[in-house]
Amino acid sequence: MKQKKLLVTFALGLCALTAAHAQDNEFDLGSQRSEVQLVNPVPGKKIDHQGLVINPTPRYVKLTGEGTVDISGGIKLEQPMPARKLFWDYWRDIDFLSRADKGFPMKIQLAKIPVIMDKGDQNSGTADGGYTLRITKKGITLQAFDDLGVFYGIQTLRQIMENPSVEGGKKLPCLEINDAPVFPYRGVVEGFYGTPWSHAVRLSLIDFYGKYKMNTYIYGPKDDPYHSSPNWRLPYPENEMKDIKELVAACKKNRVDFVWAIHPGKDIKWNEEDYQNLLHKLELMYQNGVQSFAIFFDDISGEGTNPNRQVELLNRLTKEFVKTKRDVAPLIICPTDYSKLWAKAGEDGPLSIYGKTLDPSVRVFWTGDVVCSDVTKSTLDWVDSRIKRPAFFWWNYAVTDYVRNLILQGPVYGLETSLTNNDMCGLVSNPMEHGEASKLSLYSVADYTWNPSVYNPIDSWERGLEVMMPRAKDAYRTFAIHSADTETGYRRDESWETETFRLTDYTLAKRDNLYKEFERVAKAPAEIEAGCTDELLIKELRPWLTEFAKLGERGKKAIELMDLYRSGDNLKFWSSYVKSRMSLEDKNAYEAHKSGTMKLQPFYDFAMEDLGDAFYEKLSGEKAFTLRGIGSYKSLKTTQAGLMLDGDSTTHYTSGVAQKAGDWMGVALPEPMSVREVHVLQGRNSKDDCDFYDHATLEYSVDGKTWQPMLADMKNRYDILWQGEPVQARYIRLRRLDSERTNWAAIRSFVVTPAGVASLEFANSKAEANDVLRAFDHQPVTSFKNTGEVSFEVPSGMTSYIFLLSLPEGGSVRVCQYDKRNKLKAEMTSSEPFFTIDVAKKVTRIALIGKAEVFEIIPKK
Structure with missing residues (x-):
């Protein structure tokens, strides 16, 4: 058969493919992200609670030393409550207790009482949710000013009975608890992008809120069409309204405010017609039991962002709807400027307009310095000084709508413990679309928002694991400790007890x-x-x-x-x-469905890379050609850098932080060598992506200190190709020049081609030349799949070849050696993936025949 000889460039790197598709979202939240890529360690430590675990942690709790009391015979009401609330109304809440005429005495009293806290201060017993609980040899006494306080005291008693030390709820410890929440608003906002929670999950979560004393559930899923555009003006279909009514009822049972949110800003018209449309929608929800409302103007553009119009609307609704109804809670607003990252700071900024003109009863959401960020006094001082009221913190954790392939099960931290209700009126967590799996983080959110000064992230997490999965806590802990980090964005510590190695x-x-x-x-x-x-x-x-x-x-x-x-x-x-x-x-x-992203999977990736490189060097005596990501971003030191070196332009490396002056991304070659081509694809696509250097220079260096330009002063270039006279280089980088851009930076492909040409002759093979060359690229982790025959010339002086293959089950390959007249000089068959052949005399061509994945063919002189 006539052989076809093809001369191909020996490209050490992988060819770029077609550009990835443009981003679909009309509002690109990614363009506004600027989380710092710091992975702070989780504070706190595990505590021995000596068999008494209560969540949230009470403000004051003391074991009196009187031992225990036996309630195995049930409880007896010793004294009825005031007429305004009968004890018997609480039996549904105390379903964990049995009733008996001769049972252990119990009193529930509604009264104005002082609540003594752990630092000796006295808070008024009229505070919402404040209660005292005493268990003595004489009986159980629960005192509170209001129904909410009674309910919270009951939840504390329920948890005491669930502790293992209580011997199945038979013997209670004698103790005294004085307790009240620090923040008025404590709970959850279902405000993520993606699949909304199912009705069953929502009902399950509402029971969870009640048990752990959270009092706010804000219903605002971004993908509910009747919450947002274009259908916010329309009533819910009958079956969906039925579900909402059930949610309202479940919230009332659990003393949780069901806050229905509407998101009209994308297409709202500032006229009387749309005001009446909005008022009508709120009225419909009110008629179905909703008594708390929120208006969202987040993640929009255009006319809906006008702060003066927003204030006019909210003030009018407050006057004509909230105050007229009398039983409707103050409105809550999510402003367009909900983060310090892009909020206008001056007196004419939207937040300052709120502070000057917005009805003081309206609560204002705030996400912090950036979209996902720690809860700090500094960010609250900044916003509070503008809105003239304590902000309502919308905490974007454990939300994963920007990393939907992750499920966050780690500790809840990044919450300043010195904050009071003068700093913020409350906090709601925006969790994952996986509602049940979000309970682990919500357990700790409940703990923090009730009593922040003693919040202990590690201990709260350890207690939460026990609550979530008491029969498999150790296994669940193993999964959770390795399922915590986001990889990019709002980073979280993960696998902190595990040490990996190279x-x-x-x-x-x-x-x-x-x-x-x-x-x-x-x-x-x-x-x-x-x-x-x-x-x-x-x-x-x-x-x-x-x-x-x-x-x-x-x-x-x-x-x-x-x-x-x-x-x-x-x-x-x-x-x-x-x-x-x-x-x-x-x-x-x-x-x-990723986990172990910080240590476990990187260990595997690095191990396979290290082993492949070491094995190649051992066999060949030369260093493997492995490009390594380098640059000013910390994540370039991780396996994430491989996303720009994997030959797949539909994947991309991303900085995960805002670009700034002096930033750069690049690669290190294994050693200095002559380079004749560099091809870089910036951004997540080559069309309209915002995550790229819009002003940059491509540079090379031998020592990493002195840099020379390859392409200088490039503007708005996604596809960067340099070809020219070969230069000696060890390092190549793309460096950011002067720009106002603060987006993330991304690279889909970074290919380096050294100077040099390889001559390959192959026949009866469908493989493209660049694919075949992967067998000769000094990279044992790359390969091509041979389906027929591939042959290559044997330069003078070669004595042997080492073959590194992968064979199908039961498969084998033949290796044939030919002289210049195409006469067969030697032949062998191997069913092993690793073998060596000696070059026969006068051989000029070797053919590999058979199905095999070919990783490397290593020549030896």
Whole structure:
């Protein structure tokens, strides 16, 4: 057969593909993000509560030392309550207690009482939710000024009875609790983008709010069409209104304010018709039991952002709707300028206009310095001075609408504990679209918002794990501690008890400790499935648990590969190495439901990279050509940098923080070499993306200190290609020049082509030349799939070739050697993925025949 000879460039890097599609969202929230990529450690420590766990942590609790009282015979009402509220009305709330005519005495009293706190101060007993609970040898006494305080005292008693030390609710400790919340508003805003919660999950969550003394549920899912444009003017269909009425009833039962929010700003017209449309919609909701309302003007553009019009609307609604009804709570607004990042600071700014003209009863939302940020006094001082009232904090945690492939189960922190109701009127958490899995973070949100001064993030998280999954706490903890970080944006600490290592840092002690942790990871999902009694929760967790088990097995295998590599058994090592690689399907499945992103998966990725490079160097005596991400962003030191080096332009590396003067992104080559081409694709797409350097220069350096330009003063270039006379380089970078842009920065592809040409001759192969060259690119982690025959010239002086392959089950390949007259000089068949052939005399061409994934063909002189 006639051979086709093709001369191809030996490109050490991967070719760019077509550009990724443009962003679909009309309002690009990503353009306004500016979280700092700091991963602060979780504060606090686990505490021994000696068998008495109460959440939220009471302001004052004291065991009196009188021992315990036996209530196994039930309780008896000793004294009826005042006529305005009969004790019997609370039996539904005290369904965990049995009634008996000769039971243990109990009193519930509505009265004005002082609430003594832990620092010796006295808060008025008229404060909403304040109560005292005393358990003595003589009986149980619960005192509160209002119904809310009674309900909260009952929840505390319920939790006391659920403690293991209470012996199944039979013996209660003698104690005294004086308690009241610090912040008036404590709860949840269902305000995320993505799939709204199901009705069953919402009902489950409302019971959870009540049990842990949260009093606010704001219904405002972005993807509810009757909450937002274009259907905010229309009434809910009958079946959806029925569900809302059930939510309202559930909230009343749990003493939670159901706040219905409307989001009209995208298309509102500032005229009488739309005012009446809005008023009519609120009236319809009121007739169906809603008594609290919020108006959202977030994430919009155009006329709806006008603060003067917003104030006019809110003031008129307050006068004509809220105050007229008398039983409607003050309005809540989410302003367009809800973050310091883009809020206009001056006297003419929207927030200052609110402060001057907005009815003082209206509560104003605030997300902090950026969209997702810590709750600090400095950010509250900034906004409070403008809006002239304590802000209402909308905390964007544990929301994952910007990282929907993650499920956040880590501790709740970043909340300043010195804050009072003079700093903010309250806080609501915007959780994940996975409502049941959000309960773990909400448990701690309830703890913080009730009593911030003693909030202990680690201890609260540990207690929450026990509440969420008492029969599988240890397994759930293993999953949760490795499912905490966001990778980008609002970073959270993860895997803080786990130490990983690189191949060069291998020690037996490190190896054994990490292997044991991966064993726990691999076993945890099955233990959670067996021990979790919450079907709604396990349904949400299951996709992540499936991938978590695989991650555990991957980590174990990577450590076993390190052992094999160190043993020196090349065949056994390589055979196991190729079987331990993640397939494209594996990678896609993991990307869809990620965990262990900070340490566990990076350990596997780095281990496979290190082992491949080390094995190649061991066999060839040369360094593998592995590009390494470098730059001014911390995340370039992680495996995230690989997203610009993976040959797939539909994936991208992103800085995760706002670009600023002096920022740069680039690659380090394994050693100085002659480079003749560099191709960079900026941004998430090459059309209209905002995450790129709009003014930049492409530079190279040998020492990393002195830089020379390749392309200077580029403006608005997504696709950057440099070709020219070869230059000697070890480092290549794209550096930001003067610009007003503060978006993130992203790169889809960074390809470096050294000077040099390789000559390949191949026949009966469908593989493209660049694919075939992956077998000769000095990168053992790249490969091409041979389906027929591929042949290559043998330069003079070559004595042998090492083949690194992956074969199908039961498969084999033939290697044929030919002289210049195309006469067969030698032939062999191998069913092993690793083998060496000696070059026969006068051979000028070698052919590899058979189905195989070819990683590297290493020539030896």
